[in-house]
Amino acid sequence: MVLTSVFSLFLLALVAPLVTRVAGRYAGWVLATVPAGWAVWYAGFIARVGEGEVITPASLVWVDSLGVALSTRVDGLSLMFALLVTGVGALVVAYAGGYLAGHHHLGRFYGYLIAFMASMLGLVVSDNLIAIFIFWELTSVTSFLLIGFGHDRAAARTAALQAMIVTGLGGLALLAGLLLMGVAAGTYEFSEMLEGGITLGDHPLYIGILVLVCLGAFTKSAQFPFHFWLPGAMEAPAPVSAYLHSSTMVKAGVFLLAKFSPVLGGTEEWAWTLQIVGGVTMVYAAFLAARAVYFKRILAFTTVSSLGAMVMLLGVGGPGEAAAMGFLLAHAMYKGTLFMVAGSVEHQTHTKNVEQLSGLMRIMPVTFAAAALGAASMAGVAPFFGFTAKYLMKGPIPEAAAGSFLVIGVMAMGIFMTTAALLVAYKPFVGKPNEAASAGSEAGPALLLGPVVLSVAGLIGGLMPGLFVQPLVASATAAVTGDAPEKALSSSIGMINMGTLLSTSTLAIVLGVVFYAVRDMLRRTTGLMDRLDPMLSGPVVFQRVLSGTLWFGRLQTRLLQNGSLNTYIRTTIIGFIALVLGLGANRLKNAFLWQDAERPSLLGMILVVLLIVSGVAATVFRYRLAAVAALGMAGVASALIFVFYGAPDVAMTQFAIETLTVLIFVLVFYHLPQFTSFTGRMQKFSDWVVSLAFGAVMAGMVMLAVQTDMAPKISGYFSENAVPLAYGRNIINVILVDFRAADTFGEIVVLGIAGVGVAALLSVSGRSQNPTKPDGGVA
Amino acid sequence: MTAQLLASLPLLVPMTGLVLCLVFWRWVALQRGVMVGVALSLSATAVALLLRTTGGEVLAVRLGDWPAPMAITLVVDQTAAIMVLLTAVVAVACTLFSLGGIDRTREHSAYYALLCGLFAAVCGAFTTNDLFNLYVWFEVMLMSSFVLLSLGGRRAQIEGAIKYVTLNLISSTLFLAAIGLTYAMLGTLNMADMAERLAAAENPGQFTPVAAIFLVAFAIKSASFPFFYWLPASYHTPPSVISAVFAGLLTKVGIYVMIRFFGLMFPASHPDAGMIYHIILWLGGFSMVTGVLSAAAQMEIRRILSVHIISQIGYMLMGLGIAGSALHRAANDGDPGGVLAGAAALALAGTIFHIAHNMVVKVNLFLVAGTVERICGSGDLNRIGGLYAARPGLAALFLIPALSLAGIPVLSGFWSKFLLVRAGLVAEAYVIIGVSLFVSVLTLFSMIKIWIYAFWKPAPENAEPHNPDRDPTVGPMRWQYAGSLFLTCVTILIGVFANQAIRAARIGADQLIEPRAYLDAAMDRAGEPASADPASAGEGVAR
DSSP states (O other), X not given: OHHHHHHHHHHHHHHHHHHHHHHGGGXXXXXHHHHHHHHHHHHTTHHHHHTTOOBOOOOEEEEGGGTEEEOBOBOHHHHHHHHHXXXXXXXXXXXXXXXXXXXXXXXXXXXXXXXXXXXXXXXXXXXBHHHHHHHHHHXXXXXXXXXXTXXXXXXXXXXXXXXXXXXHHHHHHHHXXXXXXXXXXXXXXXXXHHHTTOOOTTSTTHHHHHHHHHHHHHHHTTOTTSTTHHXXXXXXXXXXXXXXXIISGGGHHHHHHHHHHHHHOSSHHHHHHHHHHHHHHHHHHHHHHHTOOBHHHHHHHHHXXXXXXXXXXXXXXXXXXXXXXXXXXXXXXXXXXXXXXXXXXXXXXXXXXXXXXXXXXXXXXXXXXXXXXXXXXXXXXXXSHHHHHHHHHHTTGGGSTTHHHHHHHHHHHHHHHHHHHHXXXXXXXXXXXXXXXXXXXXXXXXXXHHHHHHHHHHHHHHHOTTXXXXXXXXXXXXXXXXXXXXXXXXXXXXXXXXXXXXXXXXXXXXXXXXXXXXXXXXHHHTTHHHHHHHHHSHHHHHHHHHHHHHHHHHHHHHHHOOSOHHHHHHHHHHHHHHHHHHHHHHHHHHHHTOOSOOOOOHHHHHHHXXXXXXXXXHHHXXXXXXXXXXXXXXXXXXXXXXXXXXXXXXXXXXXXXXXXXXXXXXXXXXTSOOOOOOOOHHHHHHHHHHHHXXXXXXXXXXXXXXXXXXXXXXXXXXXXXXXXXXXXXXXHXXXXXXXXXXXXXXXXXXXXXXXXXXXXXXHHHHHSSSOOOTTTTOO | OOHHHHHHHHHHHHHHHHHHHHHTTTOHHHHHHHHHHHHHHHHHHHHHHHXXXXXXXXXXXXXXXXXXXXXXXXXXXXXXXXXXXXXXXXXXXXXXXXXXXXXXXXXXXXXXXXXXXXXXXXXXXXHBOBHHHHHHHHHHHHHHXXXXXXXXXXXXXXXXXXXXXXXXXXHHHHHHHHHHHHHHXXXXXXXXXXHHHHHHOSOGGGGHHHHHHHHHHHHHHTTOTTSOTHHHHHTTSSOHHHHHHHHHHHHHHHHHXXXXXHHHHSOTTSTTHHHHHHHHHHHHHHHHHHHHHHHHHOOXXXXXXXXXXXXXXXXXXXXXXXXXXXXXXXHHTTOTTSHHHXXXXXXXXXXXXXXXXXXXXXXXXXXXXXXXHHHHSOOBTTTXXXXXXXXXXXXXXXXXXXHHHTXXXXXXXXXXXXXXXXHHHHTTOHHHHHHHHHHHHHHHHHHHHHIIIIIISOOOTTOOOOOGGGOTTSOOTHHHHHHHHHHHHHHHHHHHXXXXXXXXXXXXXXXXXXXXXXXXXXXTOTTOGGGGOGGGSSSOOOO
């Protein structure tokens, strides 16, 4: 049934364009029913999973020899994510119907969005590491298509490319990491690792696994310095930002780290890596959020910051996991709300800059209410769920390795988050409606449903934690830590001193308000950041690396493929010499030291000298005819060798061929222009060296072959059986037409095709409008 | 059907097609029919071969029924059957595409006959067990591809064709020289016989320099570093369907022959095996990197795809290199059945899988490139665009093979990457695996570049409007789509039925690593209990 939920969504994605055509403007509502139904189905598990049960349905074996299976496992962590994916997914699909109403590619959009949903759901419920990776990559691809949905704009295309390359890079690291995990643990089934109590902290491959898995998780969850792709991804339509880039996909990295922490966690390396990377991301991105001016950009940076906090909390360990899980759930709700609100405001007013809007409260009251609830939760105001999350967070941090720094970091994040919350939910809504705001009107039901439901859920989560928050967070924490659900949560709550929490929380909020008030100054005084951030990570480095690679590619192409056939031949021959010498230098050397070689006869010497002279002549003669004649002489000389060493029939053939070749050359060359040499003196010299080396290597090979006789030759069979079995006296003939007739057949085909080629070339160039020029123009 | 007949059909079917096409010189419609018939019967043959060989049986036919090492022998094991099947798949797709995509002038100039000749040569090279016979099929392949390349006689074409034929003739010359040297040393040209004589030889290392010449000859054929120049010089010049056939078949023959030759001559026990496979591994590494870097620098679809072939060849060499080195190490450690040997089998299976996957995907991309060029009048990424909105079907037909090439699951490319990376990690070849993963990112980049420029970017305003669907010099465009659609379905099916595909590749790999059945079939020792003792079987095996 769990797999059915994944596949049914893939199927829905396939038919989404069709549904859109049939259902028209109600398509969003129609399509949303399916994920909504699955959300309800998954919600039915809350009680069971809350009691510590783990649902493991039968798996579907895919590649048995490699241990790849579509096995599933629903524990607290998976359930929480499954609910987010399907629940928020249903709201977002409905929302998209309002946001993109009338868009001519709406059908495709639904298809991509629901395909993403299916992939994400598959990712969170999978148990097999390879299945996890497969769905992981599918989320990257669907995300790519969604970010580039507005493909008419260059910015959208660039953002899609960036996101795909960064997450693709991480994906490959993850693949290697997961495969190594499989090697180290001896299985790809995660539940088997848990049941076997396998922890890899002491394994020799551990560091490699940790680095690779972290690379995968950090790129996906936009951790510093890979965070830049996420603000870029805001080029996607608002429903995509609300869904992929706040509540689901970007959390996949956090999900993975949380899921793997029983197997990979608990080591010094784990703690430090996650705390440092997460902590830096958390503070840095929160600061950038506080000084941004565009709705979605502010939200994107706060998302990065929150993801950093989650990573950091997972690194803190102990009760930190509970805080991470609580924060994750709270964040999904308020950030989903705020992104949808931002989308609604943009959609209704066509303004993206918060500073250019005011007084929207009167024009879009319901939207404002949702925004206010979401922002309050984000700022961590009691009694919202965001406060609960913060509450969980304050406990474990001072205990951590980097404790004191993290306390300051969390404080800083709280301050900037408050500022950001005011920027998105206060600034555009209060005051008198200005011109831009007056142009808008309250959003329709599709655009309102999502924000309202999510923001109210955030409020309920804070007021009545027992309803769904408590069991979800507790069982998710249990899945991460391996403890029983109740114990997991209570251990973290027990450590908190309520008084300090309230005071620090209030302090953060007050300071956040102060920063909001002086935000113009903040932006101006830190103007350097506008240039620094892209340089530190983002687009600039990405572009630098990319253009550096391209430059290198072009350079290499110019060097290696300069278009000159001479160069190509030269490189090929040099490569040949290098390889043959590399593999057989010592044996070739011995070949030249041959002691018991026969002394060559005088006749043989004369023929060899003749061969050498005609060979040299062929290369130095400046007239083609003379060179051809010299080549012919070399041919005749080698034919004479055959004559004197007992193969007169071969010699006959050779004579005929040499004569014909020279004749044909002469006929063809008659039509060619004068031969001119463009080769410089140095080039000629080096060509001589290369040619001589080539000749020496080949000579050495022949000498080696003559000295090596590993086994008797099979030619005896041919001479013995030519007459009795093949009824022929000329052995060469018998070999050609009988023993090895297939070779001759092949050669006949070669000749036939050559003939066909000549005929075809002649007839094509005779028929075509622009016959080739007589000079042929061949380099 | 007898094993002998079945084993000779991959060669006979296209040869018959060649003859029929020449007979029907004046009736192009009949030639098309012949071509369709060839493609379909070759597919049927290949399926039959695959089913026959899956159980481990190796089919062989001694042409002329001469005794074993003397006759030219065609041998079909699982790997050869897979290759023939892929050739048939390429034949079906390119035939479909040609019905709509090749111009009437070429159809009148023996286009189909030449295609049949090429398919025959490729199948011959996949099945023959005789070194000189292999040379002959290389010649047929070279001649038919050269004529196909230069048909039309445009200046760029002729220039590309000259480079193509010159550099390939160097390969042929080296190949021929090495054959002569081999005969002088080993006294036979039957590869199975060679393998056994070499294994029994006192000092098998004497053959290694000759093997190096073979390595260069095959490396030129397979366009691996640093011998690839003929490929980027020529592949973008002929009509796209012709480049597609080349891209799918020519270089893969080189790789296949390399696997076959070195697998037989340099088993794990050979003292020089470690060195040979190490060099192959590094040739693979450099091919991967140079290929993908040149691809990233190109701005024309078919040029990008062409140089990408080199990069993909690198992956295949890498698999062979990892497998050979791991086997050699396993043999040296005295642990021939252990983890390393398992990794080697996996790596070799990955190589076979990768060849199969790549043939499907690369041909498809070239076919799509042809359709793009027909619609936009150019393949230059700066001068085209807007196809995503205008031709969504074509966009899907591009995106699926492109993502498959980049190794995105669940398409075929993912599994080959998975097999190779996993095998490499188990064999602890971390550096080359790292390189291959980096190359994989750049592959993804190149594919996305084409996607963004040709499909997402709006069409440039100065693009001249014309109606590609009503071009009188070529056939209807739906046939072009049909060819691409067929291959796209194959890519998806390989991905979904990965289990079956990987099992076939694994059987092939196991047969390559332990070639007993192959040797017995090639040396005609079927049913002889003496096959356990190679020296007593066949004549003239030196002790």
